[in-house]
Amino acid sequence: MIHFLDQKLYHISEEPNISSFRPRLDRNGNMSVWAISAHRVQNYLLPRNCPRICVWAGEKTNEQDRHKLRHANSIIAIERAWFERAESTPLFAYMFDSDGFEIEDANAGYFTSNQDQIPEDVQEIDDPLRHLNRLGTRLEVLEELHSFKETILSSSFAFSMIRMRNAAPIQPTQT
Numbered sequence: 001m002i003h004f005l006d007q008k009l010y011h012i013s014e015e016p017n018i019s020s021f022r023p024r025l026d027r028n029g030n031m032s033v034w035a036i037s038a039h040r041v042q043n044y045l046l047p048r049n050c051p052r053i054c055v056w057a058g059e060k061t062n063e064q065d066r067h068k069l070r071h072a073n074s075i076i077a078i079e080r081a082w083f084e085r086a087e088s089t090p091l092f093a094y095m096f097d098s099d100g101f102e103i104e105d106a107n108a109g110y111f112t113s114n115q116d117q118i119p120e121d122v123q124e125i126d127d128p129l130r131h132l133n134r135l136g137t138r139l140e141v142l143e144e145l146h147s148f149k150e151t152i153l154s155s156s157f158a159f160s161m162i163r164m165r166n167a168a169p170i171q172p173t174q175t
Contacts, residue, residue, distance in 0.1 A: 002093055002123050002125060002131065004038040004041050004093070004135075005038055005095075006037075006038050006039070007098065008038060008095050008096065008097065008098065008120075009035035009036065009037060009038075009095070009096045009097075009098050009101055009111050010035060010036050010037075010038065010041050010044075010093050010094065010095055010096070011033075011034065011035050011036070011093075011094040011096070011119070012036070012041065012044035012045065012091050012092070012093055012094075012125075013048070013091065013092050013094065014047060014048055014089060014090070014091060014092070015092065016090075016092050016122075016124070018092075018094060018119070018122070019118070019119075020116055020117070020118055021033045021094070021116065021117040021118075021119070022116050023113070023114055023115070023116070026112070030112070030114070031114055032104075032112040032113065032114060033101075033112065033113045033114075033115070033116070033117045034104075034110065034111070034112055035096055035101055035110075035111045035112070035113070035117075036109050036110065036111070037109035037111065039109055040054075040108060040109030040110075040160070041093070041109075041135075042054075042073075042074060042076065042131075042132055042135045042137045043074075043076065043108075043109075043160055043162060044091075044162075045091060045125065045128040045129075045131050045132050045135075046076070046078065046082075046086050046089075046128065047082070047085050047086060047089045047091075048163075049163055049166050050078055050082045050085065050086055050163060050166070051078070051079060051082070051145055051162065051163045051164050051165075051166040051167035052076055052077065052078050052145075052161075052162050052163065053076070053077045053145055053148055053149060053152060053159065053160075053161050053162075053164075054074060054075070054076045054077075054159060054160045054161075054162065055074060055075050055076075055077075055152055055155075055157040055158070055159045056069075056073060056074035056075075056157065056158050056159075057069060057157065057158065058107065058156075058157065058158025059158075060156055060158070061156045061157055061158065062156045064156075065155050065156045065157050069138075070138070072136055072137060072138040073135065073136035073137060074136070074137045074138070075137070075138045075139075075140055076132065076137055076138075076139055076140070077139075077140040077141075077142050077145060077148050078139065078140075078141060078142070078145075079141075079142060079143065079144060079145055079167065079168055080141050080142065080143055081168065083141050086128070086129060087129055089128070090124055090125065090126050090128075091124075091125040091128050092122050092123070092124055092125065093122065093123050093125055094119040094121075094122050095119055095120050095121045095122070095123075096117055096119055096120060097120060098111070100113045100115050100117065101113045101117075107158055107160070108160045144167070144168050144170070144171070145164065145167045145168070146167065146170045149161060149164070
């Protein structure tokens, strides 16, 4: 089992042999290497393109919503169509020292660097879903994510919605 260390940053990938991370153009028009804090690494223990909604109790989360976690640290919802890939895709955790990175989004645990980054270590995660469980994350497998998205947006949870452009389209309701 991999132990994710609080003082380290991580990049989770399906690629096993990355020796150097070079800045790439990001969604903000910056050249960046992206990494994730150990506190949010569970949000990335899924195939890269898998759409997901990740929720956890934040500073503004009320007691009613905290109770919905039912002894989990967080919940990650994925679509049933992605479950088999999530179950069978090995991942690799690249570890970095936090020097040279700056916080991009504290809520989501994102850090960026505009410099090349050489990982200190890489470890295979051959059973990512078991790691989710060990990290205290409950995996919810849903038919679609859009209804859950609306529920979370109206809640007091802290959240991150990742690769939602890959989510199944909303199906029209039949009358």
